[in-house]
Amino acid sequence: MNLRDLRYLVALADERHFGRAAAACFVSQPTLSTQIRKLEEELGVALVERAPRKVMLTPIGVQVADRARRIVGDVEQMKALARRSMDPEAGSIRLGLFPTLGPYLLPHAVPPLRARFPQLELLLVEEKSDVLLTRLRDGRLDAAILALPVDEDALHAEFLFEEPFLLAVSDQHPLAARERLSLQELSSQKLLLLEDGHCMREQALDVCRLSGAGEHAEFRATSLETLRQMVAANVGVTLLPVLATKPPVAPSPHLRLLDFSDTRPTRRIALVWRRSSAMHAFLLELAGVLRDLPPALFEHATV
Numbered sequence: 001m002n003l004r005d006l007r008y009l010v011a012l013a014d015e016r017h018f019g020r021a022a023a024a025c026f027v028s029q030p031t032l033s034t035q036i037r038k039l040e041e042e043l044g045v046a047l048v049e050r051a052p053r054k055v056m057l058t059p060i061g062v063q064v065a066d067r068a069r070r071i072v073g074d075v076e077q078m079k080a081l082a083r084r085s086m087d088p089e090a091g092s093i094r095l096g097l098f099p100t101l102g103p104y105l106l107p108h109a110v111p112p113l114r115a116r117f118p119q120l121e122l123l124l125v126e127e128k129s130d131v132l133l134t135r136l137r138d139g140r141l142d143a144a145i146l147a148l149p150v151d152e153d154a155l156h157a158e159f160l161f162e163e164p165f166l167l168a169v170s171d172q173h174p175l176a177a178r179e180r181l182s183l184q185e186l187s188s189q190k191l192l193l194l195e196d197g198h199c200m201r202e203q204a205l206d207v208c209r210l211s212g213a214g215e216h217a218e219f220r221a222t223s224l225e226t227l228r229q230m231v232a233a234n235v236g237v238t239l240l241p242v243l244a245t246k247p248p249v250a251p252s253p254h255l256r257l258l259d260f261s262d263t264r265p266t267r268r269i270a271l272v273w274r275r276s277s278a279m280h281a282f283l284l285e286l287a288g289v290l291r292d293l294p295p296a297l298f299e300h301a302t303v
Helices: 003-015 018-025 029-043 059-086 102-116 129-138 183-188 199-211 224-232 280-291
Strands: 048-050 055-057 092-097 121-126 143-147 155-170 190-194 214-221 238-241 255-260 266-274
Touching: 003 018, 003 029, 003 055, 003 059, 018 029, 055 059, 092 102, 092 129, 102 121, 102 280, 129 143, 129 266, 143 199, 143 280, 155 199, 155 224, 155 280, 183 199, 190 199, 190 224, 190 238, 199 214, 199 238, 214 224, 224 238, 224 255, 266 280
Parallel strands: 092 121, 092 143, 190 214
Antiparallel strands: 048 055, 143 266, 155 238, 155 255, 155 266
16 A cells, blocks of 8 residues: 555545546556555455446445545645745645635735745635635645634634625616615615525625525526626625725626625635644744735725
8 A cells, every 4th residue: 555546546536537536646547447456455345336437435435535535635744844844935835715705815915925925836726615624624725715704623714804795786776876874774675695605695694684684586696796797787786795896806887886884794704724734834924914915905995
């Protein structure tokens, strides 16, 4: 048994397909299949159920793959620790972001990160929050930028910033002439929301519960940009995080953005990593750069 074979098993557990697993490991499919069989022979158990169009792990295969993932992750941690000891600010970092934040934060965050860590290679992964958490636990990510709360003892969360939500309405909407409204004024509105799986959907539902607003149940969007276009077409209203309204995002001529005059709905954003990570000290520094982004980014500039 060797580390290479454990990596093959982890790839197969992730991909559930011999061809895709082989491609992820940069080997031929026969090579990967042969090594998996050798691993099964060494352990004396079947790890994989092989069907013509489907690959499934056996119950013992799932357990072995989980242990293999931890072993591979520990080895990667050792390598990272050695690299950081030679040059703490060099090497690469696998950083996860969720879709309703990543495209809007990165244009503002990457330049100061490049300036502070010129030798650092940023490997960015955009996925929904639950996927990022799974990859973080498994060691496939070094850190992730997530919305709080993150209630896991094995993870460290370093608070970065609080981002307000704005109400987006069409220029034809009765509220379009307003600059501000109270949260309770949402009680008569039905909001367009994202589909299940987006953490921002849960955040928006929290606002609905606080204000008495409802959900426009006939439509659920796959992205913030879809929500933006639907609101501009006067299909309904929605909440947008303030970073999604800042340049380089182009303003929509048919969209009006309203701030809240009393209780401002917000989301709290943190950099999250494993408490056992060899990169702890470096990630604290990286969090410091993100925390020092200009405060104006998180303010709504009224015209």
